[in-house]
Amino acid sequence: MHNPDGTNDQCVITELIGAISTYLATHQETISGVGDVLAQISSATISGNFHETNSATPSAHTDILKKAIENIDDQHLEAIRRCLMSSMDELIWRQDEDEFYPADSDPGDSYRASNLHTLLIGPSNAKYYRPDFTLGFFLLGPFTLYRDHFHLAPELYVNLSPRCGWRFHGGEWSDYGAGSLIWNDSNEVHATRVYNDPFISIFAWASDINSPCKVFNCDDWERVEKELVVK
């Protein structure tokens, strides 16, 4: 990462991105796309228009976010958790209010009600700038089905929570543990389900970040949503 004036910026967000890069580097050989994400991170420049004063978290999500971070207990994620805690006052957390989805699509009520994200690197609202890349954190509340969807942007997730469910191409569900990586190729269909604890992850969109998300209709959404609540 670069500073235009050549100074060595040691702010908490810089340290947080460093902790993420260190973790990702250990998976570079096994997950395709991680190398591209690391290259984008290293090319980011400090943003001149990042306003630290615009950092209020929507109040309804504060407790969920706190609980999700408290639940990060894998020792390999400790540096990321610690740096995230230190950065909380400087991060801008935002809810997706249909900015990623066309108006006539439905990613699910629970997604709409509980999603939250913050950017560390991106074209705007982030400490570091890249024109066509985002790196940040993503939160979903308990009992959420984030319905099957796809997008042109290739996507990396690092699951930080102890347990979450994923399925691909509308197939069978599988559970993933803390520290697991998910790579979704461009336009690959994927869905996430969240059990009785909130879900928090690192995410990155490696390119084509302005292309919209599209919902991939599956006929079992209502059943999956009901099962989450009673499990």
Ligand SMILES: [Fe+2]
């Ligand atoms: Fe996605």
